[in-house]
Amino acid sequence: MHCPFCRNSDTKVLDSRVAEDGASIRRRRACLGCEQRFTTVEQMQLTVVKRSGASEPFNREKAIAGVRKACKGRPVSTDELACLGQQVEDALRASGSAEFPAHQVGLAILGPLRELDEVAYLRFASVYRSFESAADFEAEIALLRLDREAAAAAEGSDTKSVGAPGQHRERATSATSG
Numbered sequence: 001m002h003c004p005f006c007r008n009s010d011t012k013v014l015d016s017r018v019a020e021d022g023a024s025i026r027r028r029r030a031c032l033g034c035e036q037r038f039t040t041v042e043q044m045q046l047t048v049v050k051r052s053g054a055s056e057p058f059n060r061e062k063a064i065a066g067v068r069k070a071c072k073g074r075p076v077s078t079d080e081l082a083c084l085g086q087q088v089e090d091a092l093r094a095s096g097s098a099e100f101p102a103h104q105v106g107l108a109i110l111g112p113l114r115e116l117d118e119v120a121y122l123r124f125a126s127v128y129r130s131f132e133s134a135a136d137f138e139a140e141i142a143l144l145r146l147d148r149e150a151a152a153a154a155e156g157s158d159t160k161s162v163g164a165p166g167q168h169r170e171r172a173t174s175a176t177s178g
């Protein structure tokens, strides 16, 4: 890596620190030419292996291109899309692997997208999971409903565990009329 000040390629590492999440390393460097100091961040390169067997570096923009299409006409902001891209990358990094089949990237998108917008989620899922009929949509919508009901049932309990069974609680309903 060139010195950002004088382009000299000889630099000396003064200090290396692993980031808190363990996913990157920061290096404090000094240029041997101009003696200026700067910091570099080293991250694991995520690689996506396509169905053809070809691999390419993970690209956040590219990864959410399909999501962007699915969100067309939906109230999803550019910031929210960027945030989703970040969530997907974080999830992939958190898995601890460096290489992923392309479908795993799609899988990592489904969860956060469902939180973001259910219509966009259904559009994306229909492409990703190659829905073939209306019945496929019905089945997916039924799942969405079940999860929503489970979430509503778990609401108010101290520990919020998503998708955990046996979270149903009886709630006393007080009739307030007038």
Ligand SMILES: [Zn+2]
Pocket: 003, 004, 005, 006, 007, 008, 031, 032, 033, 034, 035, 036
């Ligand atoms: Zn320099």
